[in-house]
Amino acid sequence: MPVITATRITKTYGSTRAVDALSFDVRPGVVTGFLGPNGSGKSTTMRIVMGLDRPDSGVVTINGKRFGELRWPLREVGALLEAKALHPGRTAYDHLLSMAHTNAVPKGRVDEVLGLVGLETVARRRVGKYSLGMSQRLGIASALLGDPGVLLFDEPVNGLDPEGILWVRTLLQGLAAEGRTIFVSSHLMSEMALTATNLVVIGRGQLIAETTVEDFIASNTEATVRVRSPGVEALAAALRDAGAVVVLHDDGELLVTGFDAARIGDVAHSAGVALHELSPLQASLEEVFMELTSDMVDFHGHSPIEVAT
Amino acid sequence: MTTATSPPRVALPEFDHGRAGLGDQVRSEWTKLRSVRSTWICLVIIVVAGIGLSALVSNIEAGRWAVLGFGDRAQFDPVRFSQTGEFLSQFVVGVLGALIITSEYATGSIRTTLSTTSRRTTVLAAKLLVIGAVIFAVSEVTAFASFFVGQAVLLAHGGKALPAGSTILDQVHSATIPVVSITDGGALRAVFLCGVYLLLLTLLACAIGFVIRHTAGAISAFVGILLVLPLIVQILPSNLSSSFEKFLPSNLGLAMILVTSRKTDFAGVLLTPWAAAGLLALYTAAVVVLAGWLLVRRDA
Numbered sequence: 001m002p003v004i005t006a007t008r009i010t011k012t013y014g015s016t017r018a019v020d021a022l023s024f025d026v027r028p029g030v031v032t033g034f035l036g037p038n039g040s041g042k043s044t045t046m047r048i049v050m051g052l053d054r055p056d057s058g059v060v061t062i063n064g065k066r067f068g069e070l071r072w073p074l075r076e077v078g079a080l081l082e083a084k085a086l087h088p089g090r091t092a093y094d095h096l097l098s099m100a101h102t103n104a105v106p107k108g109r110v111d112e113v114l115g116l117v118g119l120e121t122v123a124r125r126r127v128g129k130y131s132l133g134m135s136q137r138l139g140i141a142s143a144l145l146g147d148p149g150v151l152l153f154d155e156p157v158n159g160l161d162p163e164g165i166l167w168v169r170t171l172l173q174g175l176a177a178e179g180r181t182i183f184v185s186s187h188l189m190s191e192m193a194l195t196a197t198n199l200v201v202i203g204r205g206q207l208i209a210e211t212t213v214e215d216f217i218a219s220n221t222e223a224t225v226r227v228r229s230p231g232v233e234a235l236a237a238a239l240r241d242a243g244a245v246v247v248l249h250d251d252g253e254l255l256v257t258g259f260d261a262a263r264i265g266d267v268a269h270s271a272g273v274a275l276h277e278l279s280p281l282q283a284s285l286e287e288v289f290m291e292l293t294s295d296m297v298d299f300h301g302h303s304p305i306e307v308a309t
Numbered sequence: 310m311t312t313a314t315s316p317p318r319v320a321l322p323e324f325d326h327g328r329a330g331l332g333d334q335v336r337s338e339w340t341k342l343r344s345v346r347s348t349w350i351c352l353v354i355i356v357v358a359g360i361g362l363s364a365l366v367s368n369i370e371a372g373r374w375a376v377l378g379f380g381d382r383a384q385f386d387p388v389r390f391s392q393t394g395e396f397l398s399q400f401v402v403g404v405l406g407a408l409i410i411t412s413e414y415a416t417g418s419i420r421t422t423l424s425t426t427s428r429r430t431t432v433l434a435a436k437l438l439v440i441g442a443v444i445f446a447v448s449e450v451t452a453f454a455s456f457f458v459g460q461a462v463l464l465a466h467g468g469k470a471l472p473a474g475s476t477i478l479d480q481v482h483s484a485t486i487p488v489v490s491i492t493d494g495g496a497l498r499a500v501f502l503c504g505v506y507l508l509l510l511t512l513l514a515c516a517i518g519f520v521i522r523h524t525a526g527a528i529s530a531f532v533g534i535l536l537v538l539p540l541i542v543q544i545l546p547s548n549l550s551s552s553f554e555k556f557l558p559s560n561l562g563l564a565m566i567l568v569t570s571r572k573t574d575f576a577g578v579l580l581t582p583w584a585a586a587g588l589l590a591l592y593t594a595a596v597v598v599l600a601g602w603l604l605v606r607r608d609a
Contacts, residue, residue, distance in 0.1 A: 047420070047608075047609070050420075050424045051423070051424065051427065052420050052423055052424060052608065052609040053608040053609065054606075054608060067427060068427045068428075069427065070427045071327070071328035071329065071427070072328060072329050073329065073424065073425055073426060073427050074329070074424075074425045075321065079424055081420055081421075081424075082417050082420065084416075084417070085416055085417030085418050085420060085421060086416060086418055086421075087341075087345060087412060087413070087416050087418055088416070089345045089346055089347070090341070090344045090345055091344065094340060094341075094344035095344075097340050097344075098337045098338075098340040098341045098344070099337070099421065099425055101333055101334075101336035101337035101340055102329055102333050102334055102336075102337040102422075102425040102426060103329045103333060103425060104329065104333050105321060106321065109321065142421065146321070147321055
């Protein structure tokens with residue numbers, strides 16, 4: 001039973017269609033990654049889920065209700081949308097306290113979430129002096145403040161050091177293990193591969209895939225197998241005759257696509273060639289993602305050399 | 310660092326019934342207001358400028374009484390001298406009123422505010438209530454303190470209260486500096502309406518802030534209404550300008566603090582004090598309604 005359900009949401013700003021008939025479900029108990037290149041509509045989608053932007057058409061529900069129908073929004077859905085969206089002159093404690101009051105959350109919970117994100121010693125400092133990493137932690141604290149069952153995080157690891165990134169990853173997985181619904185956006189595919197179980201992938205505001213991390217990689221990767229053999233030349237010829245695509249590297253390594261490992265072994269056997277290595281390679285999520293969205297990125301970078309020629 | 314998220318040790322109350330309401334939002338807005346420095350700076354300016362300018366201007370005017378002609382003596386208004394600080398304070402409350410919402414748009418924290426409530430008009434109502442209550446309390450205290458300080462300064466210069474029922478002519482022929490008692494006709498109302506004027510301007514500025522959503526834009530609009538609009542009306546043909554002038558917010562403010570029982574020269578030019586207060590409240594209400602209408606419809 002999905003907790004967040006988006007149904008054909010569309011949002012246009014001027015002549016730019018930020019989100020285009022996007023539908024997806026987010027389920028409880030696992031981390032769902034929300035992937036897309038920069039400018040693909042992730043933040044707009046999250047703002048629509050939180051009732052901040054109104055979609056031109058379509059609807060998003062949380063636990064079957066639109067955001068406007070939630071009676072205790074902070075206690076039902078917490079969000080980290082922009083870490084730096086804080087009054088710089090206010091202390092972290094007062095910021096959280098002002099949020100807590102809106103939904104009758106007791107004061108003690110403010111200290112509790114400050115401890116949870118490790119900001120208790122700097123809680124009485126003005127947040128204008130906070131680093132981006134500290135602001136991210138404060139943003140996570142505000143999302144957790146109402147102890148909600150649904151949590152949204154927009155790029156939560158931005159500005160965090162490696163230790164902080166690991167902390168966020170473990171935190172998100174821990175929250176999901178408690179049965180909460182976790183929806184976390186990122187443009188870093190490698191991060192999502194480590195954090196998320198399910199994936200919603202978008203490009204230019206449209207859904208590209210809604211699947212699990214595992215299936216996403218498996219179904220979008222053409223299996224490549226690395227082969228080493230004392231008789232590479234003969235093996236390469238035999239594989240080509242059988243219809244495989246073979247790349248022979250200078251160091252004697254063969255990269256074979258189109259055939260799985262078992263079939264390559266069979267071909268080698270009938271050709272009478274010994275095998276020293278036969279290892280299937282898995283493409284990283286990053287490579288898969290780049291491949292899938294390469295024609296859906298709005299702003300391509302060009303290397304200086306490319307421009308010169 | 311561990312990842313002890315687990316159920317909170319601090320028990321959150323049940324939320325099966327009821328909903329986040331105006332009372333909760335008011336507590337939140339009060340926390341926001343008191344936790345930034347600019348609030349306290351603005352409030353200190355209102356109090357210090359109010360009482361300080363009252364003492365200063367009353368002192369200057371008291372020194373001039375002996376050499377004033379009949380015309381100037383007729384204009385001598387001890388209540389108004391004591392409320393000179395109001396001219397400065399009207400801009401201070403305008404800045405504060407606008408800032409409590411435009412600073413949220415400037416920093417982006419408006420999105421945090423709106424994601425904690427499912428009824429946006431609650432945010433508008435809570436902000437108006439909190440800033441209104443604070444400004445009204447501080448303005449009234451300042452207005453009355455300024456009044457008594459001003460009269461004390463006049464007394465120290467040998468001033469005397471005129472007998473009850475004195476007219477403007479009695480004031481012109483008075484040998485001593487006229488001092489006003491709070492029970493004199495119109496004095497209590499004039500001083501009280503000073504606080505009301507600042508209250509209404511605060512709410513007006515806050516509502517303008519909700520509509521314009523930019524600090525500089527909102528404050529410019531507010532200052533424009535008080536200072537620039539009168540100049541524009543003045544360059545209109547005189548028959549037009551004289552019919553519009555009394556409806557200008559700045560002149561409504563003037564009408565609210567004049568002690569008209571001794572004044573004749575403004576009769577017809579300005580509205581009566583309570584009518585002026587009512588009209589300014591009406592202007593404010595109109596902008597508040599517009600602010601609420603836009604807040605519900607616009608993207609945050």
